[in-house]
Amino acid sequence: MIIHLDADAFFASVEQAEDPSLKGRPVGVGGRMRGVVASASYEARRAGVFTPMPTAQALQLCPGLVMVSCDMAKYAVYSERMFAIAQDFTPLVERASIDEGYLEIRRWPCAHWAMGRGSGSGQVGVMRDAGDPGALLGLRAYEEAMGAAAALQARIQAEIGIGVSVGVAANKLVAQIAAKLNKPRALFGVAAGGESAFLAPLDVKWLPGVGEKLGRAFHSVGLRRVADVADASPELVRQVAGGQAAALQLFARGVDDRPVVVEEGEVKSYGRQETFAENVCSEEELVSVLRGMADELMHRVRRDGRTVRTLSVQVRYQDMSEATRSRTMEAGTDLEGDIYPLLGPLLREAWERRACVRLVGLRLSNPVQGPEQGELALGGAGSGGGGQGAGAGGDRRKQKLVASLLDQMRERELPLVRGHSLERK
């Protein structure tokens, strides 16, 4: 499933997050004297300000408008923070712009999303396909993605103070429209199979590539809604849209196989966090969550053909204060079994206050390209872990075999339950 993430009135929201005195007030970002409004808060939009609008006109419409000058460096920092949170949900994140992106949610084995509620004021909606009783697995994937979307929205609001809209669907097109159509603070999903019904009543201008001019051309031949384009003869659509016609007609039918494209570039670390719906006070439960994360992250490490040397455990308390403790092993590893014994001790070090925690996280860093150096890695990797597996080459080969079988199951998205998944509740 795909989540489309789109910050609401991004520049203006960042200004409001930075300066609490701007909260609840109409804010415009752009040129103060001359120039145009590049971003307007929803308070300003309610007074009729839109973007881009000449600043002078905006001030006439909305005399209380607070104009703030554009600070791209500041917005870039918030963008980084927003996408870093997205990365905690899935490594498959595509940035489409400074404040928009796509996440691909696969069935990670320890997917267990805290169902953070959206901020409440926004629209929450679900559109399900009722006619496909066999799609149980699909429905579960959908529900997991909806849970992830809700948690993502809540975390961005809680941690960086900006509101975002999220749309969930089987493809990019529908996920994006689901979010945009229900802004601000949208949390809206379309289950697989419901795409064309969802798009049908919308104006053709919602189709990608249909601007003002092409929209008018469609209207002039009687194709006003997306359903009209979906059902029209290919010849008619070609007369209006030329070379774009075939692609547009597929979009209109809810078909879009554009993949989520993850940026190339060095992955510096592999991280995962989980925010709990209710604070957790049990060490046993936290360790079992961390083990689940270790499984998932090591799968990613192996998939990238790497090993990692450093692991960090993070806890966050109810008052949002945090603590992190790290350990670096002498040699790199790509086996979760090597780091299991380190998780408990690191958690105890980080969790000094012993107050209940609202979030726990695991990060594997210091990656080394290339597989582990045979048995050589073993001597050091056990540091602090009691040298588990050391000296037993056969055991190690068995562990590798099990890991590769588990990886194959994950790649095929088969449901996976390991001992520590059962320890939870």
Ligand SMILES: [Mg+2]
């Ligand atoms: Mg936006």
